[in-house]
Amino acid sequence: xxxxxxxxxxxxxxxxAIKDPEIPVLSIVDLGxxxxxxxxxDEVEVIITPTYTGCPAMDMIAASIRAxxxxxxxxxxxxxxxxxxxxxxxxxxxxxxQQLKEYGIAPPNPTQQVCNNALFAxxxxxxxxxxxxxxxxxxxxxxxxACKALYxxxxxxxxxxxxxxx
Amino acid sequence: MSSKINYTLHLADNALILGQRxxxxxxxxxxxxxxxxxxxxxxxxxxxxxxxYQYAAELTGGGTTEDSLxxxxxxxxxxxxxxVEQPNGDWAQTxxxxxxxxxxxxxLYQYLQCYSDTRIAAIAEKSLKEVxxxxxxxxxxVIRLGDGTEESHxxxxxxxxxxxxxxxxxxxxxxxxKDLAIDVAALEYDWSKKIxxxxxxxxxxxxxxxxxxxxxxxxxxxxxxxxxxxxxxxMQRTFPGCEW
Numbered sequence: 001x002x003x004x005x006x007x008x009x010x011x012x013x014x015x016x017a018i019k020d021p022e023i024p025v026l027s028i029v030d031l032g033x034x035x036x037x038x039x040x041x042d043e044v045e046v047i048i049t050p051t052y053t054g055c056p057a058m059d060m061i062a063a064s065i066r067a068x069x070x071x072x073x074x075x076x077x078x079x080x081x082x083x084x085x086x087x088x089x090x091x092x093x094x095x096x097x098q099q100l101k102e103y104g105i106a107p108p109n110p111t112q113q114v115c116n117n118a119l120f121a122x123x124x125x126x127x128x129x130x131x132x133x134x135x136x137x138x139x140x141x142x143x144x145x146a147c148k149a150l151y152x153x154x155x156x157x158x159x160x161x162x163x164x165x166x
Numbered sequence: 167m168s169s170k171i172n173y174t175l176h177l178a179d180n181a182l183i184l185g186q187r188x189x190x191x192x193x194x195x196x197x198x199x200x201x202x203x204x205x206x207x208x209x210x211x212x213x214x215x216x217x218x219y220q221y222a223a224e225l226t227g228g229g230t231t232e233d234s235l236x237x238x239x240x241x242x243x244x245x246x247x248x249x250v251e252q253p254n255g256d257w258a259q260t261x262x263x264x265x266x267x268x269x270x271x272x273x274l275y276q277y278l279q280c281y282s283d284t285r286i287a288a289i290a291e292k293s294l295k296e297v298x299x300x301x302x303x304x305x306x307x308v309i310r311l312g313d314g315t316e317e318s319h320x321x322x323x324x325x326x327x328x329x330x331x332x333x334x335x336x337x338x339x340x341x342x343x344k345d346l347a348i349d350v351a352a353l354e355y356d357w358s359k360k361i362x363x364x365x366x367x368x369x370x371x372x373x374x375x376x377x378x379x380x381x382x383x384x385x386x387x388x389x390x391x392x393x394x395x396x397x398x399x400x401m402q403r404t405f406p407g408c409e410w
Contacts, residue, residue, distance in 0.1 A: 053292055054213025083217065084288030086295055119305050119367075140199035141303065142206040146296075150199065166295060 011037050011044060014072055018064045021057045022145050025103040028061055032091025035082055043076040044069060049087045051166070052146040089165045101129045106151065106162040126162045128153035138162075169345035171225045172245065174286065175235065176342065176383060178218035179246035182236055183391070184267060185211030186398050187254055196257055203303060207264065210296040217289045237402035241385075241392045245340070248382035249332040251391045258311050258321035262329055265304035269360045270336050272301045273353045281348075305364045312368025319369065326370060334378025341384070 015034055016027045028034055031051070038045040046065050050058050062079045069077045089108035097107035106129045123138040133155035141164070143150040148161040188208035195201025219232035226235075249267055254260045275297055278290035311318040337354040358372075365372055381387065401408055 050213070052210060052213060052296060053217055053289075054209035054211070056209070083292040084284075086288075086292040119302065119309065119364075140203060141299065142199070142203040144202075146206055146209055150202075 008037055008039055011039060011046075011069070014068055015046070015065065018061070018068055021060050021064075023100070023103065023105065025099045026096050028065075030093040030096030030099065032089075032093070032096075033061070033087060042074070043078060044074050045078040045080060047080045047082050049082050051087050053083070054146060087166070089163065092163075100163055104129050104160060105148070106160055108163045108165045124162075124165075126151055128156060128158065129160055130158050131156040136160075169342040170283065171222055172342040173346055173348065174218050174222040174225065176245040176340070177286075178215045178222060178235070179244045180250055180267075180271075181211045181218065182215035183244070183246045183394065184250040184264075185209070185215060186394060187250065187252075188260070188264070190254055191260065200257075204260070204264075207300050207303075210293075210300070214289065214293045214296070217292070221285050221289070233402070237399045241387055241395055243385060244387065244391060244395070245383050245385055246391075247332070247335050248379055248388055249329065249336070251382070251388060251394060252329060252332060253390055255325060255328070256321055258318065259325035259328065261304055261307045261311065262322055262325040264300065265308045265364070266329060266333055266361070268297055268300040268304050269357055270333075270353070271297045273356045273360075274350070277349075277353065308364055308370070309368045312365070312370045322368070323370060326373065330373045331376050331379050332382075334376075335380045335382060338380060338383075 012029060012034075015037075016029050018028050020026050020028055020031055020033075023031075028048070033048050033051060034046060035049050036047040038047070046069075048058070048061065048065070058081070062081075065079060066077050092108065100107040106126050109124065109126065123136075125134055126136050126138075127134055128136050128151075131153060133153055135154040136151050137154060139150040139152050139159065141149045143161050143164075147163060147166065149164045150159065151162045152159045185208045188204050188211065191201060191204045192208075193201065195204055215236070216232055219235045222235055223230045223232050249263060252259075252263060272294070275290040275294040279287050279294060281287045281290065308322065311322040313319070337351050337357075339348070339350050343350055362372055379388075382391075
């Protein structure tokens with residue numbers, strides 16, 4: 001395979017097929033954890049960054065990238081982990097946010113509201129992904145995975161995960 | 167070079183040992199949401215420890231890996247501060263330990279994110295985002311317990327009595343910190359201010375002149391670390407090289 005811009009684009013499209021194992025609707029590209037792809041001669045290097053340092057999905061994601069690219073005929077695949085600059089929810093694509101919502105997880109708010117150290121700050125206003133009501137409240141700022149907080153809708157009474165801004 | 171390795175290990179040991187302590191709450195938290203919170207914090211800390219051990223292993227070279235550093239060093243080779251190895255006690259003691267340490271880590275990582283070693287700076291920058299959550303959450307709990315019922319106040323006051331003596335060490339530079347010109351003493355001002363503000367809201371008094379225990383940062387630990395390590399290292403010691 002030749003190192004051309006088209007090839008890099010094609011590789012990005014291959015990675016679109018890989019989903020985050022914790023959120024199977026969201027591709028790792030839309031989540032913003034694929035930072036760059038370098039392609040030279042027949043070696044492809046994928047640079048990824050974790051959402052949180054302890055994210056247990058990283059090993060599986062790296063393995064999925066290897067498997068996907070190997071299946072597409074790449075022989076030398078290098079996965080590099082990078083942590084600076086630190087991942088932020090700003091890197092999540094609009095398409096990704098829409099997919100999260102359809103899956104039942106409230107996507108991160110476009111502007112960060114309570115990502116500060118003020119104590120007992122009012123709950124961030126988060127829209128219920130099920131009935132779209134804004135009448136919701138936070139149950140816990142720590143959720144089922146490090147990247148989520150737990151909310152409940154006061155209107156439809158459904159609990160839901162909120163992908164917290166970070 | 168060896169000071170840099172020792173310092174990286176010190177940072178990693180702090181994170182690993184507190185992560186291990188907190189993980190013992192898994193399934194035992196007072197309510198489900200707080201059980202999830204403390205184990206999330208545990209996961210963050212172990213994640214930070216991994217990044218730091220990986221760097222220390224690269225600096226050390228040879229056959230050293232993040233796993234050999236975590237699982238095969240002895241008690242005297244661990245250089246975590248005494249505070250993080252103290253037992254969980256009740257919820258108040260766990261919470262207060264987290265608050266005292268998270269506030270220290272918060273100012274330390276703020277300082278380290280501009281440090282000249284770019285790898286340590288990157289780990290600090292990344293971890294700081296997580297530590298901000300830990301600090302906010304633990305501060306709120308200190309206030310909730312201190313300013314809560316008679317029993318919750320009594321419990322957190324007695325935790326403070328127990329843990330305060332381990333805070334002095336945080337600001338006394340160890341040899342490796344002196345070598346690298348990491349000015350931990352300078353962090354004490356901001357840390358004290360934070361502690362004072364939260365304690366004021368929690369109706370807790372900052373203890374006066376207390377004899378401060380030291381030694382952890384240079385490998386002289388309290389009796390608790392050895393027991394913690396026997397549990398942490400059991401599988402690798404019993405079945406060397408075992409993998410999940």
